[in-house]
Amino acid sequence: MINKTIDAIIFDWAGTMIDHGCFGPVIAFQKTFTHFDIETSVAECRAPMGLPKRDHIKAMIENPVINERIIKKTGREINEADLEAMYQYFLSINEDIVLEHISLIEGVVDTVSWLRSKGIKVGSNSGYGRRLMERILPIVAEAGYRPDNLVCGDDLSEGRPSPLMMYRCFSDLGVYPPSKVIKVDDTAPGIMEGIAAGTLTIGVTLTGNHVGLTADELEKLDDKERDALHEDTARHLRQAGAHYIIRHVSELPSLLVKM
Template structure:
């Protein structure tokens, strides 16, 4: 009798999710808004400069996707930055120093986030497309709540509206690369199966987040942190230059485990169709 009950339980666990796609959970900077993801990186550079430490854009981008306190700590642990901090301040960066940097960073980020956060081309159109298909729209971010409270009304005024948004400090469990923010969207939106969800992100921690939550993952190769291009720079690239940028970013996101890679959110509807077909065939993330 016990054996039969266990067998039935296992059969239920293994039952495939046959679709359709129920929800898409988006990142914000570099995914929905802020082509090239400059708001978090430039403000971090400015914050470090206030402590007499120069940080390059390439250095600032390496930990992108983490919660901002964790991002600052990881940035300070990079060998070059750590050496400059030691030389300038006479000691290794401590958690108290991270606290001080974060305290300087946060008001700058609140002040400047809207300045950088225009919708990425076609983002509004794609979200309307999802609504027309009955697909729920969630989101999460490495930004803390005080920054999201500035960003969300700005984006909504420009036509970019989501059903739910989770900030990195909303949950006791923490942020990326753990699954918690993505799963908080699943709970809030009433999604019945995480296997029918898609996580869209431009960073490695964001892809890892979606995988940890049991979702399909889509990496953005050219609109976000990995390529690090402004919209004007992106438009001015030759096809050969664009291909080189795409290859470098795609390689990193693919190594993180992304199921699909696209240039920008404009290409997402075709991927949703492909995932829906795979779900109908019984395939799982």
């Protein structure tokens, strides 16, 4: 029986449960770099997705291509004071942008209901900060998603891909050993987090950051195009350590039955 082998599933948020295509943070990162007169592409903004947001900005700055642009424009590399200024600007615009992109992904409510009917706890963690998530929680609760806990990127001394947020989830939910927990995520750092914590991991392909399409945009593609995007993202997530792959969260119950 599923509920005899799995005690809890820890879900990521953007790209997994909300914000199909993970657009909120991408827009905020690109606007931040534009504000500091640094050109970036959408792909460059998406590349570090899953990390805590300050670490994400740092990873973008350390991207050799972006770093070269910075040096050509300013004559120097960005220092810690610059990074902090960029992070503070990001925080000042991020909440209003993200709150425009928090619709539940199709199938989330039914999947969570199914898990609870099997006695499985529904945990969550996010690279978003606590202040923003406290604004998101009541909105998604009205739409029908109420996870049993929430751990945020700024709650602890270190975020993904370290296992610390997962450890906090174990404690919040009262679940152990890690072998009885699953992490579900659409990003490589989120999968790596689960691996570091000793859990099974399930990667989500078509609704997440790597594909980066809205539900409507995805629907307009033909089956061959969707399959190609799924396979490309599956390879990316398997390289991060994903044990299983699904296209979207609504496929989770059928996968668990087969496991």
